[in-house]
Amino acid sequence: MKCPACGNAEMETKIKDETLFYGGQSMTLPTMQGDFCPACGEGLWDEESYRRYTEAQAAIVRAVKGEVSADIRRIRKHLKLTQAELSKVVGIGKVAFSRYERGETKPPTPLVKLLRLVERHPDLLAEMSPAFNSHQAELSSQ
Numbered sequence: 001m002k003c004p005a006c007g008n009a010e011m012e013t014k015i016k017d018e019t020l021f022y023g024g025q026s027m028t029l030p031t032m033q034g035d036f037c038p039a040c041g042e043g044l045w046d047e048e049s050y051r052r053y054t055e056a057q058a059a060i061v062r063a064v065k066g067e068v069s070a071d072i073r074r075i076r077k078h079l080k081l082t083q084a085e086l087s088k089v090v091g092i093g094k095v096a097f098s099r100y101e102r103g104e105t106k107p108p109t110p111l112v113k114l115l116r117l118v119e120r121h122p123d124l125l126a127e128m129s130p131a132f133n134s135h136q137a138e139l140s141s142q
């Protein structure tokens with residue numbers, strides 16, 4: 001079979017490991033089979049390998065999303081705040097925040113980074129919202 005991309009070379013059937021990367025995670029699929037072009041690198045997975053590839057892709061996306069939303073929930077509980085309180089502090093809508101926690105929407109990366117920072121330095125909460133000074137005093141007295 002001629003390469004569908006460049007048309008210049010015969011595709012070669014190869015078996016190899018394919019690694020997927022998503023959101024800082026990786027997953028390696030062993031013995032994936034497909035036809036590859038030695039000239040341009042174009043590749044077509046065979047039916048079985050393609051099915052495994054798409055399933056793995058969905059799984060890694062689910063895993064990363066689930067991990068991030070679990071993280072947000074854990075941090076919020078650690079700070080002893082309700083969704084309404086924390087969403088107010090970081091300045092996003094309560095509905096959006098609850099979607100992030102349930103994993104329905106992918107939270108913006110800056111928000112996740114900010115929350116991880118606040119988790120390690122809870123006193124930053126007070127600076128972000130003066131109204132939380134009293135709450136903060138309560139946290140640090142524990």
Ligand SMILES: [Zn+2]
Pocket residue numbers: 003004005006007008009037038039040041042
């Ligand atoms: Zn080619």
